[in-house]
Amino acid sequence: MLPFCELSATRHGYAMKFVLLHHSACEGGRFHYRIDPAGGVESLLPESERGAHARSIGVVLSGDFNVTKPSEAQLETLRGLLLQIKLRHPDITVGGHRQVRGERTDCPGRRFPLTALRKWSADGLIEARDAAFTHAVERQYANS
Ligand SMILES: [Zn+2]
Numbered sequence: 700m701l702p703f704c705e706l707s708a709t710r711h712g713y714a715m716k717f718v719l720l721h722h723s724a725c726e727g728g729r730f731h732y733r734i735d736p737a738g739g740v741e742s743l744l745p746e747s748e749r750g751a752h753a754r755s756i757g758v759v760l761s762g763d764f765n766v767t768k769p770s771e772a773q774l775e776t777l778r779g780l781l782l783q784i785k786l787r788h789p790d791i792t793v794g795g796h797r798q799v800r801g802e803r804t805d806c807p808g809r810r811f812p813l814t815a816l817r818k819w820s821a822d823g824l825i826e827a828r829d830a831a832f833t834h835a836v837e838r839q840y841a842n843s
Contacts, residue, residue, distance in 0.1 A: 715746070715788045717755040718781060720813070721796050722764040725806040730757035732780060738772030740780055746787075752799060756784060756791075764808025774812070781820060782827050789828075793820035 721727055729750040733741045744750055750757040758780065760769050769777075785791060795813045796806035807813065 715754055715756055715791055717752070718784055718791055718793045719752055719755045719757050719796050719799065720777075720793070720807045720811070720816070721751075721757060721759040722769075722807040722811060723759055723761045724763040724765065724808065725759065725796060725804065727751040727757065727759075727796060727804075727806065730759040732756070732758045734758065734760045734773050734776050734780070736761055736770050736773060738770070738776040740776050756788075760807065760811075762808075764811040765805065766808075766810070768810045768812070774816075777816075778819065778824075778827075781824060782831065785824055785828050786831060793817060793824070 721730060723733075729744055729748075731742065731744045731746055731748075731750050733743055735741070744757075746756055758777065760773050760777065762769055762773075781793060793816065795811070795817075796802060797804050
């Protein structure tokens with residue numbers, strides 16, 4: 700049995716390290732968010748609860764991306780969700796399920812634009828985050 704403080708730390712204290720992307724053909728289990736083909740997003744699990752992978756927020760996009768590509772609406776919602784997550788977890792890295800060491804899967808599917816999305820998450824996402832910060836600071840000054 701862990702002392703309470705350690706138990707508490709495992710639940711809340713450790714920083715999230717990854718956002719892991721999945722398609723719904725994945726059998727990975729517990730995900731935090733689901734994005735449907737029309738671009739709707741649903742919260743399935745609080746971020747404080749462990750999903751399929753430790754220290755990771757799992758996002759599943761509905762569809763089998765070995766067969767089809769995600770819709771533009773799904774990708775747009777995903778980029779917005781990633782921005783929201785990045786604002787709360789500044790050091791987070793975006794990756795695909797298959798990039799987890801030791802996992803034998805092609806999730807989130809061979810037709811998922813993972814390279815483009817990871818490239819965006821490394822530059823476009825940072826710009827979007829900075830713009831959101833600037834906006835928030837400006838709003839704060841405007842209100843005071
Ligand atoms: Zn997966």
